[in-house]
Amino acid sequence: MTQRIWNFSAGPAVLPESVLEEARENLLSLGSSGIGILEHSHRGKAFLAVYEETVALCREVGNIPDNYKILFLQGGASSQFFMIPMNLLPRDRTADYLVTGAWSEKALEEAVRFGGTHVACTSQDRNFSYIPATCSFSPNPAYVHYTSNNTIFGTQWAGMPPVPASTDTICDASSDIFSRPIDISRHAMVYAGAQKNLGPSGVTLVLMRDDMIERGSKDLPTMLQYRTHAKNDSMYNTPPTFAIYLVGLVLKWIKQSGGLTALGAVNQRKSAKLYAYLDQSRLFKGTAALDSRSQMNVTFVTGNAELDAKFCSAATKAGFDGLKGHRSVGGMRASLYNAFPEAGIDALIEFLRKFESENAH
Numbered sequence: 001m002t003q004r005i006w007n008f009s010a011g012p013a014v015l016p017e018s019v020l021e022e023a024r025e026n027l028l029s030l031g032s033s034g035i036g037i038l039e040h041s042h043r044g045k046a047f048l049a050v051y052e053e054t055v056a057l058c059r060e061v062g063n064i065p066d067n068y069k070i071l072f073l074q075g076g077a078s079s080q081f082f083m084i085p086m087n088l089l090p091r092d093r094t095a096d097y098l099v100t101g102a103w104s105e106k107a108l109e110e111a112v113r114f115g116g117t118h119v120a121c122t123s124q125d126r127n128f129s130y131i132p133a134t135c136s137f138s139p140n141p142a143y144v145h146y147t148s149n150n151t152i153f154g155t156q157w158a159g160m161p162p163v164p165a166s167t168d169t170i171c172d173a174s175s176d177i178f179s180r181p182i183d184i185s186r187h188a189m190v191y192a193g194a195q196k197n198l199g200p201s202g203v204t205l206v207l208m209r210d211d212m213i214e215r216g217s218k219d220l221p222t223m224l225q226y227r228t229h230a231k232n233d234s235m236y237n238t239p240p241t242f243a244i245y246l247v248g249l250v251l252k253w254i255k256q257s258g259g260l261t262a263l264g265a266v267n268q269r270k271s272a273k274l275y276a277y278l279d280q281s282r283l284f285k286g287t288a289a290l291d292s293r294s295q296m297n298v299t300f301v302t303g304n305a306e307l308d309a310k311f312c313s314a315a316t317k318a319g320f321d322g323l324k325g326h327r328s329v330g331g332m333r334a335s336l337y338n339a340f341p342e343a344g345i346d347a348l349i350e351f352l353r354k355f356e357s358e359n360a361h
């Protein structure tokens with residue numbers, strides 16, 4: 001087999017090797033069924049067993065209360081940007097948005113089409129390099145929406161934003177879902193594209209409280225109502241069967257790795273190592289404010305765009321892939337999702353040191 005290299009991609013991203021190996025086995029025959037996982041009907045016994053197991057594992061690993069549905073939707077997290085206001089924001093109400101990066105901006109842009117919006121905080125003034133310390137909420141928002149981790153800018157809410165109690169809070173957790181414990185019960189809804197921490201692209205995990213599902217507008221196309229998917233176990237139409245299967249394998253891997261508390265500690269240690277190096281480097285420096293640093297996406301620069309480009313090209317040649325920063329911000333970004341091995345961070349730090357010694361004056 002071709003040698004695997006260090007993959008720092010922001011998503012789709014590295015998956016646990018044991019998961020890929022198990023999936024490979026099941027491509028030709030799922031268990032002893034004689035039919036590969038890609039070829040099984042979503043209505044058949046074999047796939048339904050996969051689906052049931054995935055839902056059960058998700059509930060267990062994520063500690064998801066019984067009054068929340070676990071849905072597997074399509075159209076990416078980006079489709080949630082419009083489905084949420086379409087279902088939950090009446091014309092005469094206001095939804096509050098915490099704008100901490102490009103993805104929250106996109107979510108807000110969609111909400112504006114459906115009802116009133118209020119920006120409760122924004123860090124746009126310093127190119128989204130920090131998480132605001134305070135928010136100012138509208139009197140009675142239909143919901144509050146925030147992005148727990150800002151994939152492009154390398155910032156992350158350390159915990160829940162200061163939302164007033166009993167406000168329905170919705171979280172786009174696309175880039176840090178299940179990377180640390182999360183209190184689902186303090187949210188009305190949590191959603192995430194699977195392709196960073198949970199599996200392949202093509203499926204979006206939606207965790208939604210029952211009353212929010214019921215509150216949704218009934219005056220919408222069938223596929224755009226959450227209740228359709230809730231009532232039909234995400235199988236109103238053909239679901240992304242392979243993606244759901246793979247999410248199940250990743251959840252099993254998370255459970256075997258000790259669950260979210262253990263994984264959270266590992267993720268904290270992984271990013272801390274890289275930040276510690278950056279903080280003492282004479283060449284590289286982190287771009288996010290110290291108290292807002294992401295454990296998932298570590299963004300850094302040399303301060304010289306040409307040198308950044310030289311670094312990225314040298315890194316690629318040395319077997320470190322995906323380190324180029326998002327096209328909208330430049331610089332570098334190391335995405336260290338759940339499945340990214342600690343040994344890859346040690347190797348990157350060694351490479352950064354070498355580049356520094358050759359290029360710092």
Ligand SMILES: Cc1ncc(COP(=O)(O)O)c(C=O)c1O
Pocket residue numbers: 011075076077078079103147149150151152172173174175193194
């Ligand atoms: C925080 C966040 N939200 C939403 C998205 C968009 O996800 P999708 O490509 O699944 O629509 C991304 C993609 O990187 C993201 O990082």
